[in-house]
Amino acid sequence: MTKYMAIYMAPAAVIAEMMKATPDQMQKGMDDWMGWANRAGKSLVDMGSPLGKTKRISRAGIADAHNDMTGYSVVEADSFDGAAAIFRDHPHLKMGTGATIEIVEFVALQDM
Numbered sequence: 001m002t003k004y005m006a007i008y009m010a011p012a013a014v015i016a017e018m019m020k021a022t023p024d025q026m027q028k029g030m031d032d033w034m035g036w037a038n039r040a041g042k043s044l045v046d047m048g049s050p051l052g053k054t055k056r057i058s059r060a061g062i063a064d065a066h067n068d069m070t071g072y073s074v075v076e077a078d079s080f081d082g083a084a085a086i087f088r089d090h091p092h093l094k095m096g097t098g099a100t101i102e103i104v105e106f107v108a109l110q111d112m
Contacts (some may be wrong), residue, residue, distance in 0.1 A: 001076040003045060003106040004083035008071040014096040015070060032091035040075065040086050048073035068098075080105060 010018075021029065037044055048071055056065035071092075077083035080103070087101045 001078060002080075002083075003074055003076050004080070005104045005106065006048075006073045006075065006083075006087055007069055007102045007104065008073075008092045009068040009098075009100045009102060010070050010092075010095055011068055011098040012066070014098055018095055029091060032094070036090055043075045043077060043086055044073065045076050046074035 037047055050071045051069050054065040054067055054069075056063050075083055075086050077086065083105075084103050087103070090101060092101055093099055
């Protein structure tokens, strides 16, 4: 089994709209996420976490930065397609236009 990181992406406007959710809407969202986690079962290695502010470090120095990453999870699957299928009906995709999930394969050093 190979590990894959899912990176949840959403434009700032979608996040701003989500922040206006009522407590009931927030609870419904959490219930949807927990339902997804239960369906993912043993494939879900790390539920992950929301992501916050970003700093970009380069030779020029350190600066505030912005990207569309909003969170991550880690799963295990037999194939890249299998990992992607785990996220097919993920609640993140209901956030609004532009909400996506990117899957990245963990690569063992000996395979590089």
